[in-house]
Structure formats: structure tokens, C-alpha cells
Amino acid sequence: MTPVAVARLVVRRLDVAGWILLAVLLLVFPLVLDEFRLSIVAKYLSLAIAAVGIVLIWGYSGILSLGQGVFFGMGGYFMAMCLKLEASAPNIPDFMDWSSVETLPWFWEPFHSLWFAIACILVIPAATAFVFSLLMFQKRVGDVYFSIVTLALSLTLSVFIVGQQGYTGGINGITDFRTFSGWDISSDTSKRTLYFITVAILLAVIVIGRTIIRTRLGKVLVAIRDREDRVRFSGYNPATFKAFVFAVAALYAAIGGALYTIQVGLMSPTLVAPPSSVEMVIFAAVGGRTSLVGAAFGTLLVGMSKSFLSETFPALWLFLLGALFIGIVLILPSGLAGVLNRLAGKLTAKRVVHEAPESVIEDGRGVRQIP
Amino acid sequence: MSAVILSVKDLTVSFDGFKAVSNLDLDVEEDELRVVIGPNGAGKTTLLDMICGKTKPTSGSIRFKDLELTKLNEYNIVRAGVGRKFQTPSTYEDLVVFENLQISYPDARGVVGSLFYRRDAKVVEKINEVAQRIYLRDHLHTKAGRLSHGQKQWLEIGMLLMQDPELMLLDEPVAGMSPRERDQTAALLKNISKGRSIVVIEHDMEFVRKIAHTVTVLHQGKLLSHGSMDAVQNDPKVIEVYLGV
Numbered sequence: 254m255t256p257v258a259v260a261r262l263v264v265r266r267l268d269v270a271g272w273i274l275l276a277v278l279l280l281v282f283p284l285v286l287d288e289f290r291l292s293i294v295a296k297y298l299s300l301a302i303a304a305v306g307i308v309l310i311w312g313y314s315g316i317l318s319l320g321q322g323v324f325f326g327m328g329g330y331f332m333a334m335c336l337k338l339e340a341s342a343p344n345i346p347d348f349m350d351w352s353s354v355e356t357l358p359w360f361w362e363p364f365h366s367l368w369f370a371i372a373c374i375l376v377i378p379a380a381t382a383f384v385f386s387l388l389m390f391q392k393r394v395g396d397v398y399f400s401i402v403t404l405a406l407s408l409t410l411s412v413f414i415v416g417q418q419g420y421t422g423g424i425n426g427i428t429d430f431r432t433f434s435g436w437d438i439s440s441d442t443s444k445r446t447l448y449f450i451t452v453a454i455l456l457a458v459i460v461i462g463r464t465i466i467r468t469r470l471g472k473v474l475v476a477i478r479d480r481e482d483r484v485r486f487s488g489y490n491p492a493t494f495k496a497f498v499f500a501v502a503a504l505y506a507a508i509g510g511a512l513y514t515i516q517v518g519l520m521s522p523t524l525v526a527p528p529s530s531v532e533m534v535i536f537a538a539v540g541g542r543t544s545l546v547g548a549a550f551g552t553l554l555v556g557m558s559k560s561f562l563s564e565t566f567p568a569l570w571l572f573l574l575g576a577l578f579i580g581i582v583l584i585l586p587s588g589l590a591g592v593l594n595r596l597a598g599k600l601t602a603k604r605v606v607h608e609a610p611e612s613v614i615e616d617g618r619g620v621r622q623i624p
Numbered sequence: 625m626s627a628v629i630l631s632v633k634d635l636t637v638s639f640d641g642f643k644a645v646s647n648l649d650l651d652v653e654e655d656e657l658r659v660v661i662g663p664n665g666a667g668k669t670t671l672l673d674m675i676c677g678k679t680k681p682t683s684g685s686i687r688f689k690d691l692e693l694t695k696l697n698e699y700n701i702v703r704a705g706v707g708r709k710f711q712t713p714s715t716y717e718d719l720v721v722f723e724n725l726q727i728s729y730p731d732a733r734g735v736v737g738s739l740f741y742r743r744d745a746k747v748v749e750k751i752n753e754v755a756q757r758i759y760l761r762d763h764l765h766t767k768a769g770r771l772s773h774g775q776k777q778w779l780e781i782g783m784l785l786m787q788d789p790e791l792m793l794l795d796e797p798v799a800g801m802s803p804r805e806r807d808q809t810a811a812l813l814k815n816i817s818k819g820r821s822i823v824v825i826e827h828d829m830e831f832v833r834k835i836a837h838t839v840t841v842l843h844q845g846k847l848l849s850h851g852s853m854d855a856v857q858n859d860p861k862v863i864e865v866y867l868g869v
Binding site for chain 1: 698703707715716719728741
């Protein structure tokens, strides 16, 4: 694809809410915020990438995963292993020393290569998610049972990481890295650069997600969400479709995790554990569970109110955050995106009426009518 | 006599010892419109469930053309040419009628295929043709969730028509319909039964009389009577079951 074609695709895939998001991220934040705040926003944007995946599986396919932290963590740890080796070269990572692991374990060895780490981030979480969920869905483990299994998975993995301190850094996680392939990542300019890279990747996952939703596969996913049986009796095997979209969400989470690690300079089992996994679902719920752009808004709103409330009301902030979440779910069941789209709908109502006779189907290509 | 398309032999299914269907034999011929009637709990829906693979029989065989259906899973039975409409209308409420029909078109049923699928003019033509037949030509862009109950029933029949099945299984297609809608449905079924076999479960006797070629009566999982509507209605065994005399 040429850059022009990519730009055209982006333009075609963004709605009003999408443009607002883009304007806020590219114009408002970089002008208003200092590097420190900007890197906090970037941290939430990496979480937003995982939340976009949750919208795909939960909002569009009816699969509620309470264990996206598993894939977020996979991506994060693969990146952290690579950065840690770079930071501690030529010695082994410090935490191994403390746990009297004296030589670098064999599975750490290949992470000297950045490309190997990136390949792992892009392949292993998605492949694991596909195989794991396909086994579940083939056995017709669905709905709340699937959610419970993912929750258990997230708990298991975080406990496992804590237990293997010599190999994983244990409860403290992996931290203390300053360079990314020789590039100093703690300076102000690199923080800005990383922020824009994260915005670009967030935009890419939203556009790709929208593209998937508009294909026949996207329609089949919605059909599965609403009537899985009917889809099965239309000759499809819903299990492979659900496993596919689950793998896409896992890939998104892994990319988010990797970006998080680079920007925050830390990867720890806390981010794998259930509270963090459930929080990602909250981001999607606040944004509106069927809006990919909404997921980004939701993450930013929850994330920033968290930062603001915890600084202003150190003792009360968690309660206030809870109240915010309950309030939004009660008052705005379709989240922030629902509000924005309703407003946009009012503004563009006239235009829509004009267009209706020609573009009859929502993908705009129109349907040939037989007179 | 035309050829037999569906042959059920000695079919039994028991749920925890309760035999919902027992030792049932049933043949459906090509081009036949068969109606299965019987009191509640006679095993009618269970029979359809077994034919379309939703329920696995305890013993017995179901042959569709050359295929043993009891050994296939649901989507492969559909791909072999058996379509099933459920008792409560099952449509994709959040998609418009057009999309409901499009998904049901037997094309690109794999993940990769459906991801890169482009519909062609042929499919659109087929969708328009089916929509015309099911009286939803003017509702192509209405979300299925906003259709009336009767229209949802038609839509689900339309979704089956998109698959062009050789055998259609319809579970109570006129349930919840107005008298006018019933007449339209009777016309629809007559129209679509050309070139395929249809098995209908129905309670409404007037409707059955309008459409049926032959009627099978089930009672407590067993075959009670079989023949033309008149023959069945005058069968003393059937009268006993229905009127309890």
C-alpha cells in the first residue's frame, strides 16, 4: 500500500468521534502538556490499544475476556527481557544475581536480539490466544464460563511470574532500562517521539479494527454475538471465527504491553493480574463497548481521572473512581461514544436524509437495486 | 413414486431414561411437503433437532441422500444441503435484512475467505429475489430487530432460501402470525417447495390442510399415523389422542 492509499483508508474509517480523538491527541496534548504528563498519556494510550481489542471481542463478538492482562503481559515481558539484557550487558540482569541464578537461562538468550523480541510479541500471544480459545470454543465453552477461565489464566500467570523470581524478576517485575537499541529513552525528545509513535499505532489498530468489522467476517461476528446457533445452522463453524478475533485482541494487547514497557520503564506481574485485566474491560465499558474510538476515550478518561483524583484526594480517589464508573454505566449504557455519536447524529441529520436514497447499505458502496 | 431424500430408521433418543423419540421410521421424498403434527411432548422438535445435528440420537440412523447425518456436525449437515428454521424466530437483530440474507449465502464460510470477501452482483440479485419472495423487499435496510414477529419468521425462511437447501426443516413457521400473514406464508411455502423437500412442524390444522402433501402424526415419541390430511383426521387413533375419547 502506498502512503496515499493508507491515508485514504484512514480518512474513510474515521467518524466524528475519531477525528476529535485525533485532534486531541495530535494537537491539544502535545501543545498543552509537558513531557512528564505527555508520557503519562502515552502510558494510557498503550493500555487503550489493549482496550480497542476488548471492544472487538466483547462489543462485537460477545466474548468477555477478563484476562487480557495475560497477553498484555506477554508483550510487555518480551520487550522488557530484551531491554533488560541491553541495560545489563555484559552482565546478567541484576535480579538474577540476587536470586543466585548465575548464568543466563536458555530462554533469555535469544532476547539479545531486538528483532527476535518483536517477532515474539507479534506471534506468540496471538498464537497462544488462538489455540487456547479454539479449544474452548470447539468444546462450546462460552459466555461467563469463558470469562472465568480467562480470569483464572490471568491469576495463574501472575502468581507463576511472582514465584519464579530468578527468571522473571518476581513481584518487582523487570525494570531499570534506559536504552532501546542504543537510543536513550528517558530524554524529553524521545518521550515526545514515543508519544507520537504510540498515537500512530493506536490509530492503526483502530483503523484495522474498523476494517475487520466491515468485512463479511465482521458481520458474522456480530451474528455470532446475537445468535450463535443460527450462525452454526447457516453452515459456519463459529469457533474458528471467535478464535480468530480473540487472537487479534491478544495481538493488540501484546503490542500495547510492549509499548507500555518502553514508556514506563517497567513490566510487573501486577499488570498481568486480574485487577489490571478487569480494568481494561472497564476502559472499554466507559468508552462504549461497541466503539473502537470510544475505547481510547474511555481509557484516557479513566486513566487521567485516576491520576488527577489520586493526586488531589489521596485517601478517597478509589471510591471516586468507582462512583465515576458506576455513574457512566448507569447513565450512559453505550458509553462516551454513545454521547458523541448522538451529538454528531444531530449535527449531520440533514445530510443523512439527503444521502439515504443512494447509499442504502452502511458500507457506502451501495446496493444495485432491481427496478 | 419419486426417490427418497431423507430416510429415518429406528431412531431413538433418550434423555436420562426418558425416550423423547423411540424407534421412529420416516421417509421423506423429493419435492414433498411433509407436515409433522402431534400433541405437546410428542417429539416433533426433537426429531428436527436430530436431523439437523443439534441433538445426537441414542441409536438409529438418519440418511440424507448418501450421507449418514448422525455422524456429521451441525455446519457440515447444513453444507450438505439441510436447512433449519427454529421455533422462535432466530435472526441477527443488530444487522439489517440485507446483511442477514447476505451472511446466509453459502459463500466464504471460512475465516480467511470471509475476511477478504467481496460480494458480487450475483449475490445481490439473489438477495433481492429472496427478499421479494419473503415479502421483505421494502425492508432490506431495516434492522431485523425492528421487524414484526411474522416478518422475522419470514426472514428466517429467507435465510434458509439463500442456502438453497434440498431439505428444509421448519419448526412452527406461522406461530404468532395474523390470519393474513398465515395465508401469505402458505403461499410462500407452496412457492418454495418446488424443487426441494420440506418438513414442517405445525399446530394450526387449518394451515396444515392448506399446505400438506402428507401428514405424519407423532405421539409420545412414536409414529401414530401417516397419510393424507383426510385419512389422518379420520384415523381413530389420532382422534383418541387429540380428543382424549
